[in-house]
Amino acid sequence: MNLVIDIGNSSAKVGYFGADSSHSIYKRVDSSELPAIAMEMKPDFILISSVTGDAETWKETLSDITSDIWILNSQLPLPFNNHYKTPHTLGTDRIAAVAGAQALYPQQSCLIIDAGTCIKYEWLENGIDYRGGSISPGLYMRFQAMHTFTRKLPLLEPEQEAFLTGTTTQEAMQSGVIKGMTAEIEGIIEQYKQQYSVSNVIICGGDAHFFERQLKTPIFVVSELVLIGLNHILNYTIDNLKR
Template identity: 45%
Template sequence: MRTLVFDIGNTAVKYGCFEEDGLLEAGAGLTPEQVSATVARLRPDHVLVASVAAAAAQWTTPLRPLVTGRVLEFAPATTALPIQNAYATPHTLGADRLAAAVGAAWLRPAGDTLIVDAGTAIKCDWVEGGHTFRGGSIAPGLRMRFEALHQFTGRLPLVEMPADGQAPLALTGDDTQSAIRSGVLNGAVAEVNGLIEQYRAFSPQLAVVLAGGDARFFQPRLKGHIFVIPELVLLGLHRILVHNVEN
């Protein structure tokens, strides 16, 4: 079975094409027209669209004539899942967070997992025992923090991410730009490491999975063993689609 899943985010459209459970192709930055062209080119049996931005129906309607099987709009509150969702307000839950949890549970079906998804926002979410999504935390992402300092102050400049995200970070900035960079980047790393430490305090065998566009920045700076799985959300969407097709 070939599946094609689309993750419509706040800043990009990502896709993943799977043959059984193997990822054949992935990409990002698609327009609606390119989404349709990708479906026509890859000829999947089934398609799933998840959106945290525009309504998923805006994307799925043009795809239905191109797909012989199911075209599923992922709705966290109502779509059938292969795990339990213990979130108190599932109708407010971002599709990407729940999809990442499904992906983590499929990869590690018998243990606790903390997902650190570092993108537009930094989301730390807990999957208990490989079977239940418990929720977690949402904080501003790195670029959002830089932009907030610039927009909500009178004189602070807009500072960009360093060109080499893995270069050493100065702890003490000796000018305004380097001070902002230290505060944002070192502060975010300390924040995430602190959350990991708290989760490990009550789950010593916890696995930490890192995903998202800023995973490369965080990878060398997080404490303990970290699994880096950039395509975790896409994998979770694929497993949700397979679950709905097979059940």
């Protein structure tokens, strides 16, 4: 059994996968709960991805459960060809999202959109060649930026319905962020379709379902794409050990 752990800034997400990648259990937990969860699940193999820089500490903490623990970093072999020019700067969440697309749609070209704190676009060509992507401010970051860098604009929460022409300052802000971000996503998708042969457009991340209702382009929403990708990388690592 595999346990994959995605540690973020405020919480952690956990995925538990059977030998055939079925019966997955996804949990969003406080990172302090990880030892108890791992002890309860008793996995054979563990893969840790962390954006907080404490992966080595967690590896040591969980080493009593199994010695077969890996940390996702730029040195770990990947199931796809990584053409990124600075692989040591490539976020592990981006790596895992690409691996998730490869696991779900093998040998297919995928545009992956991770709508989280930042919105990240990743291009996986023919299911094997990762070419890179782009990063821009996410939904809440845009609202926060307008509030932080001006004197009078309020801090707003996104609303599902945004009018194109706002008749109040709050409506205008909602329009600018939501309509603007939707237009950005639609525009990026269209540019990829014009330049490449795109088999699938996949969206994940905390704001995936929000934009699923905004976008007109057909997309696949896979909320747990990063965990699926971590499990795919872990299985690839295990298979390499058996060779």
